[in-house]
Amino acid sequence: MHEFAIFWDWLSFAARWLHVITAIAWIGSSFYFIALDLGLVKREGMPEGAHGEEWQVHGGGFYHIQKYLVAPARMPEHLTWFKWESYATWMSGFALLAIVYYAGADLYLIDRNVLDVSAPVAILLSAGSLVVGWLIYDLLCRSPLARNDTGLMLVLFPILVAVAWGYTQLFTGRAAFLHLGAFTATIMSANVFLIIIPNQKIVVADLIAGRKPDPKYGRIAKTRSLHNNYLTLPVVFLMLSNHYPLAFATQFNWVIAALIFLIGVLIRHYFNTIHARKGNPHWTWGAATVLFILIMWLSTAPKVLTGEEKVSAGAQALMASAHFPAVRDAVMGRCAMCHAAEPVWDGVRFTPKDVALETEGQIAERAREIYLQAGRSHAMPPGNVSAMTEEERALIVAWFEEARR
Structure with a gap:
């Protein structure tokens, strides 16, 4: 059985390696297209239906890119889909969650001084929270709130704060942060799998059939893509947090997680504004620094433990x-x-x-x-x-x- 422990540790390493590689690919392409979309410029002489274009230089070559809000009049022979990066990131992440936290539930997932439950119950709570989280988020996005992106995000933030607190009442501090990251990443990947790609396929099918695509599908996909853009940096922090107990193992860990979402929004707002050529909001870095100093101060509060130490049968x-x-x-x-x-x-x-x-x-x-x-x-x-x-x-x-x- 000790050979199994060594094998399992290497399996965890392999899954983590794969997860990091696919996440780099997904985040890289996501950030690139957000920057490209915000930097598009309308110029004379563009093809009919083109919304904007961008000239870029990289690797010794020049690239001329044009964007159509709905779709071009004629479907090109070859169309590159950006979806597998997202799918592979979520699948490898869930595999890592299962290998580390589900297989090692008694050690990594369950804190019996927080909630004394069996491993199957803890795993059910974990997986169920990811599904329920997506359903609530998707319902909000389909409600009248979705007509205003800023208003919707103001509603989503307190929900994320509540989820952060809730996870600390169920799992170890380390698992709570990891699950908040998985919760958010599930929303992001489901946006791609269930909304963005299906909407794009509807547009493609309409073009092939000779119908004029409905622009609403593009608008819906863009809203979900915007959410993914602002959620990316907090997810990266939460996934890295398991190496830093000052983040997850202190009394105010859920407050720290909430503040990280605000910092992520501030940083993305800065880059989005720069890419859109709408100014240079340096204040965002000052605000992010103040919040991070607040996080450092909060991390000095010790985690309060109650009750007697409970030891598993193993x-x-x-x-x-x-x-x-x-x-x-x-x-x-x-x-x-x-x-x-x-x-x-x-x-x-x-x-x-x-x-x-x-x-x-x-x-x-x-x-x-x-x-x-x-x-x-x-x-x-x-x-x-x-x-x-x-x-x-x-x-x-x-x-x-x-x-x-």
Whole structure:
């Protein structure tokens, strides 16, 4: 079974790598087309139906791009669709969610001091929230509110704040941030899959049939694309946050998440305004800086824990091992000076990755990570600053592998 732990860790790495690659492709193409759309210029001599054009230079070549609000009079032979970047990003992200948080629900998804539920219930809450989130968002976009983009976004923001708070009442802080990112990314990808691409296909079908396309489909798709544009930067932050417990593992983590959405909007507003040649709103950077300083201050508030420590059945089995007392002493002696609620190692002010190893239960719950980080590899302690011996590492390996047979 210990071989399975190694395989699963590499599978997680592979899924993460794929997710990052596809996300780069999706975000890159999205940002490019937003900038292109905002930078279009109307000039004399453009073909009938053309809304604007742009001349660009890249890689030693010049590109002449024209946009039609509905579609050209004649469908070109070859049409490039930008959709697979979005689909692959969401699918690889969901696969990563399943590999890390669903398969490791007892460790990464469930905080029994927050909500004591079984793994199947926690997974159901996770997946269900993504579906319900899309349905509520889509309903709002189809309501009269959709007639005003700014008004709709002002309604969506408090919903996102409520979702951020709600996730912190269900899962670990790390999982709460990840799920808020997945919640938002699901909306973005569903916009592409269920709205933007189908609307574009309706226009194409009308052209092939010789009918004049209805411009409403283009307007609807553009609104959803605008939402995706403003949601992208907060999603990137939330996906990276699992490396930074100062963001997800503090008392006001949900407020931090809410402020990140505002910062993302400010930054995108700056670039959108620049690309549209409508000025240079430097104030957005000042406002974003103030909000980020506020986030830094909020992150200093400790996470309030209530109730007694609860240990899973799997961790209890690991604690029953004959090797456990020696492993416990090694981990507490080599790791707990940093991995503690109040670290004593000079320069370490907060618990690294929100992983505390001060009690027997905490050590047993983190057995797989200890095995991979300090047993099978020398990643921990970093630089072996606490001088963990090879005998201690071998003991950790023997403890975990014996318990997994």
